[in-house]
Amino acid sequence: MTSNASPAPAAPVGIGTALSRVDGLAKVTGAAKYAAEYHVPGLLYGVAVSSRIAKGRITAIDEEAARAVPGVVDIITHKNRPRQAWLDRNWKDEVAIPGDPFKALHDAEILFAGQPIAVVIAESFEAARYAASLVDVSYEEQAHNVDFEASLAEKFLPLPLRRRNSFHPPKNHGDAQAAYDAAPLKHAATYHLATEHHNPMEMHASTVEWHGDGTITVYDKTQGSQGVQAYLASAFGLGKKNVRVVNAYVGGGFGSGLRPQWQVQLATMAAIHLERSVRVVMTRAQMFTHAHRPECTYSIRLGTDTDGKLSAVLGDATTSTSRFESNMEDIVTWGMMNYASPNIHGEYTIAPRDTYTSADMRAPGAATGMTLFEIAVDEMAYRAKVDPLEFRLLNYSDIDNMNRTPFTSKALREAYREGAARFGWERRSPEPRSMRDGRELIGWGVATGMWDAQFSKTAASAKLSANGDLEVASATSDIGTGTYTVMAQVAADTLGLPPERITARLGDSDLPTAPVQGGSWAAASTGAAVQLACEAVAKQLFKAAHKLKDSPFANASFDDVICADGELRLRDGSAAMPFTEIMRAAGLPSIEVEETATPGVGDMISMARKSRNTHSAIFCEVRVDEELNQVRVTRVVNAVAAGRIINPKTARSQILGGVVMAIGMALHEETFADRQLGRWMNHNLAEYHVPAHADVHDIDVIFVDEPDPEVTPLGVKGLGEIGIVGTAAAIANAIYHATGKRIRSLPITIDKLL
Numbered sequence: 145m146t147s148n149a150s151p152a153p154a155a156p157v158g159i160g161t162a163l164s165r166v167d168g169l170a171k172v173t174g175a176a177k178y179a180a181e182y183h184v185p186g187l188l189y190g191v192a193v194s195s196r197i198a199k200g201r202i203t204a205i206d207e208e209a210a211r212a213v214p215g216v217v218d219i220i221t222h223k224n225r226p227r228q229a230w231l232d233r234n235w236k237d238e239v240a241i242p243g244d245p246f247k248a249l250h251d252a253e254i255l256f257a258g259q260p261i262a263v264v265i266a267e268s269f270e271a272a273r274y275a276a277s278l279v280d281v282s283y284e285e286q287a288h289n290v291d292f293e294a295s296l297a298e299k300f301l302p303l304p305l306r307r308r309n310s311f312h313p314p315k316n317h318g319d320a321q322a323a324y325d326a327a328p329l330k331h332a333a334t335y336h337l338a339t340e341h342h343n344p345m346e347m348h349a350s351t352v353e354w355h356g357d358g359t360i361t362v363y364d365k366t367q368g369s370q371g372v373q374a375y376l377a378s379a380f381g382l383g384k385k386n387v388r389v390v391n392a393y394v395g396g397g398f399g400s401g402l403r404p405q406w407q408v409q410l411a412t413m414a415a416i417h418l419e420r421s422v423r424v425v426m427t428r429a430q431m432f433t434h435a436h437r438p439e440c441t442y443s444i445r446l447g448t449d450t451d452g453k454l455s456a457v458l459g460d461a462t463t464s465t466s467r468f469e470s471n472m473e474d475i476v477t478w479g480m481m482n483y484a485s486p487n488i489h490g491e492y493t494i495a496p497r498d499t500y501t502s503a504d505m506r507a508p509g510a511a512t513g514m515t516l517f518e519i520a521v522d523e524m525a526y527r528a529k530v531d532p533l534e535f536r537l538l539n540y541s542d543i544d545n546m547n548r549t550p551f552t553s554k555a556l557r558e559a560y561r562e563g564a565a566r567f568g569w570e571r572r573s574p575e576p577r578s579m580r581d582g583r584e585l586i587g588w589g590v591a592t593g594m595w596d597a598q599f600s601k602t603a604a605s606a607k608l609s610a611n612g613d614l615e616v617a618s619a620t621s622d623i624g625t626g627t628y629t630v631m632a633q634v635a636a637d638t639l640g641l642p643p644e645r646i647t648a649r650l651g652d653s654d655l656p657t658a659p660v661q662g663g664s665w666a667a668a669s670t671g672a673a674v675q676l677a678c679e680a681v682a683k684q685l686f687k688a689a690h691k692l693k694d695s696p697f698a699n700a701s702f703d704d705v706i707c708a709d710g711e712l713r714l715r716d717g718s719a720a721m722p723f724t725e726i727m728r729a730a731g732l733p734s735i736e737v738e739e740t741a742t743p744g745v746g747d748m749i750s751m752a753r754k755s756r757n758t759h760s761a762i763f764c765e766v767r768v769d770e771e772l773n774q775v776r777v778t779r780v781v782n783a784v785a786a787g788r789i790i791n792p793k794t795a796r797s798q799i800l801g802g803v804v805m806a807i808g809m810a811l812h813e814e815t816f817a818d819r820q821l822g823r824w825m826n827h828n829l830a831e832y833h834v835p836a837h838a839d840v841h842d843i844d845v846i847f848v849d850e851p852d853p854e855v856t857p858l859g860v861k862g863l864g865e866i867g868i869v870g871t872a873a874a875i876a877n878a879i880y881h882a883t884g885k886r887i888r889s890l891p892i893t894i895d896k897l898l
C-alpha cells in the first residue's frame with residue numbers, strides 16, 4: 145500500500161489531448177480488416193446484374209450462357225428467389241423514411257437504372273463477374289424521367305414522419321412577404337446544387353459467413369451493425385440471436401451506410417439459399433446508381449433596411465427523391481434560424497424521379513441549404529454595401545431565430561473574430577476584381593456554417609481485469625471519425641489509466657446497444673456512455689477498497705477519492721492504493737459493468753427548451769487564372785464552435801475532410817443524368833470529379849473556446865459534419881470577389897465562369 149501519495153493530476157492522455165489514433169497502426173499496416181477482406185472458408189462470390197432501363201418490367205431472363213460458365217453455382221432472380229419474410233410487410237430500418245424501402249429481386253418491376261435484377265453466384269469472383277455479363281434480360285420499357293427540372297412539375301410534400309435526425313417543417317414568423325415588399329433594399333435569386341453520389345473509398349460490401357447451425361456472421365460495410373442485424377433478422381425471419389454483424393473497420397461513411405443496402409440483402413439471401421458463405425460487393429459503377437445527395441433548387445428573397453439590417457427572409461426549396469421513398473431534408477430552416485430577421489417564411493417540397501432514393505450525405509440538408517443561403521447573404525451584403533463579415537455580425541442572432549429558443553451555447557461571434565484575425569480579413573479590398581497577382585485574380589470570401597449537436601441513447605461496457613487492463617466496448621461504429629480513440633481517451637480520463645492499458649472495442653452487434661454512427665452524435669453519445677461505465681467501475685473499486693480490513697478509505701465517501709495513474713487516491717493525498725491491489729485484496733477477478741447514456745443524463749437540459757447546434761465561420765482565398773478560368777482554393781480558415789474538443793488531432797481531421805469535400809461541392813462534384821437512357825452518365829471516378837491532392841492547399845482549423853455543460857454530459861457537440869457546411873459558399877463568394885461573376889449553381893465549373 146502506498147501512502148502519502150500526492151494528488152497529482154493524471155498524465156495528459158485524456159480529454160483534450162491530441163492523441164494519435166489508437167487504430168492507426170492497424171489501419172496503415174493492413175491489419176485492419178474491411179467487410180470484403182474476411183477470408184472465410186468455402187466462400188462463394190456473388191455479382192449483381194444491373195438493370196439497363198430506368199422504368200418498366202422484366203419480360204424474360206435468359207440464363208443459359210451464364211449458367212454454362214465453369215464455376216457458376218446458381219443465379220437468383222425474382223423468379224426463383226427464396227421466400228423472404230419481410231416481403232409480406234413493410235419493414236422499416238433504423239433511419240427509414242416515408243415510403244417502401246427498396247427490396248432487391250422482389251418482382252419484375254424496374255424502379256431505376258442500375259437496379260440489381262439478378263445475382264450470379266460462383267466459386268470465383270472472376271467466374272461470377274463474367275457470367276453476370278452473359279445474363280440476357282428482356283424488358284418492357286415505360287416512359288421514365290430522371291431530369292430534375294422536369295420532375296419539378298410533380299413536386300409535393302408528404303406528411304413528415306418521426307425519424308431520427310428528422311425533417312423539421314419550417315416555422316414562419318411575421319409577414320415576410322409584406323416586409324419584403326416594403327424593404328428599401330432587396331435581393332432575390334434562385335440557387336442550385338447538382339446531384340452528388342456517395343463515393344467512400346470502401347464500396348458497399350458484405351461477406352456472409354454461413355456457420356451451418358442456423359447462425360450467420362455478416363461482415364458488412366455499414367455505419368450501424370445493429371441496424372443491419374435487425375434488418376436481416378426481420379427480413380429473413382432468422383431471429384436476432386442468430387445474426388451477428390461486424391463492422392470493426394469502415395472505409396469511410398458519409399451517410400450511405402446509415403441504412404442496410406442491397407448487397408447485404410443479396411449476400412444473405414444467397415447464403416441461406418445455398419447454405420454456403422457468400423460475398424457481394426457493389427462495383428464502383430453500381431455505387432453511382434445508388435445513394436446520392438439530392439439535387440436542389442432554392443429560391444431566396446432577402447429584404448433589409450438602408451443599413452443592411454434584415455427585415456425579411458423568404459426561402460422556397462425543392463429537393464429530389466425517388467418514386468418509392470420520400471427523402472426529406474432541412475433546407476430552408478438554416479437561414480431562418482441563424483439570422484435575426486423578425487419576418488421569416490419557408491416553403492419546402494420534394495420532387496420524385498425514376499432513380500434510386502436520394503440519401504443522407506454529410507450534413508444532409510445543411511450542407512445544401514446553409515451553403516446556398518450563405519451565397520445569397522453575400523449578395524445581399526454587396527447590395528447593402530456592407531462588408532460581408534460586418535453584414536453577418538449586424539444580423540447576428542443570439543437565439544435560434546426560427547424556433548425562438550436560446551442556444552445551449554453559440555460562440556459564432558468568437559469564431560468570426562478568431563477566423564478573421566487568422567485569415568487577415570481586414571486587409572481585404574472590398575471591390576470585386578480588385579486583388580490580383582500576375583495573371584491570377586485573387587478573391588476572399590466568408591460564410592457561416594451550422595449543424596446539429598445531437599445526442600443518441602448509447603450503451604457501453606467496461607471491464608477492468610485483475611492485471612489492471614481495461615476494455616471498453618460499444619456496438620457503435622468508427623467510420624473514420626476516431627471513435628476508438630475517443631472511447632480510449634474518455635476511459636483514460638475517467639479512470640486515470642494510460643491509453644496503452646485500454647482496449648476499445650466497437651463495430652460488432654454483440655456489443656452493448658448503440659445507434660448508427662451518423663448525425664455527428666457518436667463522440668458525445670458514446671463518450672458519455674463510456675464515461676458512465678468507467679465511473680461505475682470506479683464506484684465498485686471504491687466500494688471494494690472501503691470494505692477492506694484496515695482500509696485507508698474506511699472513513700471516506702466516494703466524493704473524497706479520485707482515480708489517477710492506476711490508483712484510487714484520497715483527494716487530500718493522504719492515501720492511495722493501486723486498482724490491482726484493491727482487486728487482489730478484495731478477491732475480485734474482474735469488475736464488469738454496462739451503462740446506458742440517455743438524453744437528459746447529467747447536466748443535460750431537456751431536449752425541447754434550448755437549441756443545440758454547432759457553428760462555424762469559414763474564410764477562403766481563391767486564385768482564378770484569368771485566361772483559363774481555373775480556380776484554386778489556396779487558403780481556407782475554418783473556425784469552429786463545437787463545444788469541448790476531446791481530441792484536437794482527430795477533430796482537426798474531421799474539419800479538414802469536411803473542407804476537402806466542400807471543395808468538391810464547390811468546384812467538382814456533379815452527376816449528370818442522361819434523359820434518354822435514364823441513367824447517370826459519369827458513373828466512375830474518371831468522369832465524376834472529386835478533389836485530388838493538387839486541389840487541396842492550406843487549410844487552417846480553429847476550435848474556439850465554447851464551454852457548454854448543458855448540451856451533452858461531456859460538453860461535446862460533435863464534429864463529423866460541420867466542416868462541410870457553408871464552406872462551399874465561402875469558396876463561391878471568394879470566386880465572386882475575384883472575378884465579379886456570381887455563380888448560383890454548384891459546382892462552379894470552368895464553363896460557368898466563361
Ligand code: MOS
Nearest residue numbers: 398399506662663
Ligand atoms: Mo451522416 S449523413 O449522418 O452519415
